[in-house]
Amino acid sequence: MTIRSHGLARQVLPSAALIVMATGLVSALLAPPDRLQGNLQKLMYVHVPAAWLAYAAFLVTLVGSVGWLWRRKQAYDRLAAAAAEVGVFFTGLTLVLGSIWGKPVWGVWWTWDARLVSTALLFFIYIGYLALRRAVPERTDRARRSAVFGILAIAMVPIVHFSVLWWRTLHQPPTVLRPGDPTIDHTMLLVLGINLLGFTLMGLWLLMRRIDMAVDEEALEDATVAQDRELAGAAIEPPHLKGASNSV
C-alpha cells in the first residue's frame, strides 16, 4: 500500500510528531488562561485534538472501506482496520478527557446530554466494528462485511458533530468549526492549531505502524495456518447427558 512504501515519511514522521507534540504541550502551558475557566480551559488543547483525530480516523476507515469494495485490494482493508483502531482509542481518550474537564467546570463527570451520549455511541459502534473483524475468520468475507459496516458507521460522525446544534445540550456548540470567525482568542487558537497538528502527525504514525503490523500478521498467518483450518470451537462436542457410562 502507498503508506508503506513512503520511506521518507516513515523516517521523518515519528520525530516530527514528537517535536510538534512537545511544542504543543509547552505552548499549552504558556497559553493565556480563559477569563472564566482559568487554567481549566487548557484541557481543550488535548480534548479537541483527540476528538478531531477520532473523526479523521473514522473518515479514513470510510475511505478504506469504499476502496476495498471498489478495488478489492487487501491494502484498503488494512487501512480501514488500522484507522478504526486509532479512532476507537482517541474516541475513548476524548470521553475521558471530556469527563475530566466536565467535573470542575460543569460540576459533573457525565450527564445524559446528546453530545455525550452520541459520542459514547460512536465509541461502542466502532468497538462493534472491531468485534466484527475478530468474528469473521476468512479474509475476504471479513473485508467485505467490515467494509459495509465501515461505510454505515460513518453516519455517527456528523450526528456527534451536529448534536450540539440539533438538540439542546449541556455541551457548548462548536468554537472553531462554525461559520465566521472562531469565538476564541487568537493566541489560544494558534496553540490549539499546534496541538491539532501534533495529534494528527501522531495519528498518522500510529496508523502507519498498525498497517505494518497487519502486513506482518497476515504474512505470519499465511506461513503458519493451513488454508483449510477448522473454525475455533469446531472440536468441541456437546456433552453426553445420559447416565454415567461415558464418564471415563
Next chain:
Amino acid sequence: MKYRAIVIPVVGVIAVLTGFLLFGNLNQNLVYYLTPTEAVDQRADTNPGQRFRLGGLVEDGSVIRTDNEVRFTLTDSGAAVPVVYAGIPEQLFAPGVGAIVEGAWNGNAFYADTMIIKHDEEYRTPEPDTASAAREVSP
C-alpha cells in the same frame, strides 16, 4: 440471495433510528433542559412536585447567598424564574454565566438541589480592566 439476510436488518435499523431522530422528540425526552420561558409557559401542565431541569443565565445582581442556600434568578430573553438552590454552588457559578438546575416548582420559585454550569463556546483572555478591578477589590 444471501445479501438479503444482511440488507433487511440493516435497512430496518436505519429506518427505526431515522424515525426516532425525526419523531422521537415528541415526548421531549431529548430536551436536556427547559428555558425559563418554556418553564413558565408549561407551568399549568406540570404536576405539583414534578421535577425537571431549568437552564438559563444567572441574572446580574440577583445572587443572594445565605448559610445553606443560594437564591438567584435564571433568565432568557423572555422570562425570569427565581431559583432557590439548596447547596454549595459550583466553582464557576457567578452572575452572567449559564446554569442548569434540577428541581421543581414550589410557589412562585423553582426549588433546586443540583446545579450544572453551562459555559458558552467563547474562549477569551481576561480583560485588562476586570483584572485590575479584581486586584483593587482583593486587598
